[in-house]
Amino acid sequence: MIEPAAVKRIAVLGAGTIGGSWIAWFLARGMQVSVWDPRAEAADFVRSYVTDAWPAMARLGMTADASPDAWRVCATAEEAVADAEFIQENAPERMATKRELYARLDPVVPADAVLASSTSGLIMSEMQAGLRSAARFVVGHPFNPPHLIPLVEVVGGRETASETIAWCLDFYRHIGKRPIHIRKEAPGHLANRLQAALWREAVSAVVSGLASVEDVDTAISAGPGLRWAVMGPHMTFHLGGGEGGITHMLEQFTPAFEAWWASMTTPELSEDTCRKIIDGLAEEAHERSISELVRERDELLIPLLELVAKRHTSR
Numbered sequence: 646m647i648e649p650a651a652v653k654r655i656a657v658l659g660a661g662t663i664g665g666s667w668i669a670w671f672l673a674r675g676m677q678v679s680v681w682d683p684r685a686e687a688a689d690f691v692r693s694y695v696t697d698a699w700p701a702m703a704r705l706g707m708t709a710d711a712s713p714d715a716w717r718v719c720a721t722a723e724e725a726v727a728d729a730e731f732i733q734e735n736a737p738e739r740m741a742t743k744r745e746l747y748a749r750l751d752p753v754v755p756a757d758a759v760l761a762s763s764t765s766g767l768i769m770s771e772m773q774a775g776l777r778s779a780a781r782f783v784v785g786h787p788f789n790p791p792h793l794i795p796l797v798e799v800v801g802g803r804e805t806a807s808e809t810i811a812w813c814l815d816f817y818r819h820i821g822k823r824p825i826h827i828r829k830e831a832p833g834h835l836a837n838r839l840q841a842a843l844w845r846e847a848v849s850a851v852v853s854g855l856a857s858v859e860d861v862d863t864a865i866s867a868g869p870g871l872r873w874a875v876m877g878p879h880m881t882f883h884l885g886g887g888e889g890g891i892t893h894m895l896e897q898f899t900p901a902f903e904a905w906w907a908s909m910t911t912p913e914l915s916e917d918t919c920r921k922i923i924d925g926l927a928e929e930a931h932e933r934s935i936s937e938l939v940r941e942r943d944e945l946l947i948p949l950l951e952l953v954a955k956r957h958t959s960r
């Protein structure tokens with residue numbers, strides 16, 4: 646395989662929400678991107694996504710010597726991957742779609758290229774089964790939008806070579822991401838399972854009338870969410886134990902957490918529950934459109950990312 650630092654040619658398959666954002670990031674890192682997406686308006690979408698994303702990446706200092714125009718849309722997936730050194734796949738989250746695409750690519754993927762799937766939770770072992778190139782297929786799961794959020798979860802399937810996983814971790818690190826290796830396959834990998842666990846309780850709180858949708862959101866964004874941008878749940882609790890750290894925290898809170906866990910239930914996303922969440926969000930949004938909310942989120946996210954990046958590089 647080519648040295649991760651030498652990669653210049655990327656193929657992006659599927660240019661929707663996630664593919665568009667990955668294209669912006671790869672371009673910002675000075676790469677040439679070959680794109681394939683079956684929808685006719687793909688080129689317009691990519692152009693407009695990259696134009697919108699560029700200023701934020703420039704502000705984060707990520708676009709030096711890079712061109713927002715170093716991409717082209719190819720007529721077929723086969724053409725897009727023909728000379729690729731790395732392939733990021735962002736097709737819709739359906740096993741049959743991904744398997745069909747992989748079966749088409751299997752005979753044409755260049756012998757030293759790695760293919761990473763953005764899948765939010767499908768299992769690579771099932772996607773790669775029986776393919777000749779399976780050893781170089783891996784999950785590289787980003788967070789929306791990948792051109793801003795640093796985390797990428799790297800997960801190998803049964804047939805993925807350990808060299809592919811190591812290569813992929815190095816590659817994402819080299820292009821400025823914060824990759825982590827998820828050591829076993831699980832539906833939803835790791836971070837989406839953590840999000841699902843929290844959202845399960847957030848939905849339960851609304852269903853049981855514990856709090857409104859808006860107050861549940863405030864409970865996180867004005868509370869533990871602020872700390873979680875700085876350190877994860879384990880380290881946060883280490884500090885929650887004062888000078889005694891996690892040992893004291895566990896001595897003090899083990900019975901409480903066990904009782905809280907025992908009292909938690911899984912809500913059903915019934916029509917009635919969905920209605921409560923939809924109405925609660927309409928109230929919380931105060932008539933701001935999705936694009937206004939995205940702008941608001943990103944305006945705060947960018948300085949936050951600058952701060953967090955400073956802390957990461959100073960360690």
Ligand SMILES: NC(=O)c1ccc[n+]([C@@H]2O[C@H](COP(=O)([O-])OP(=O)(O)OC[C@H]3O[C@@H](n4cnc5c(N)ncnc54)[C@H](O)[C@@H]3O)[C@@H](O)[C@H]2O)c1
Pocket residue numbers: 658659660661662663664681682683684734735736737738739742746763764765766786787788789
């Ligand atoms: N949306 C998110 O928050 C998010 C976050 C992380 C990962 N992902 C993952 O990224 C992948 C794409 O999700 P998305 O949200 O960008 O979806 P999307 O619907 O926005 O985009 C999917 C794109 O794939 C194209 N497409 C359709 N059939 C295809 C095929 N056979 N091959 C290639 N492309 C095809 C569509 O035209 C569309 O442009 C999924 O695997 C999803 O789980 C999504």
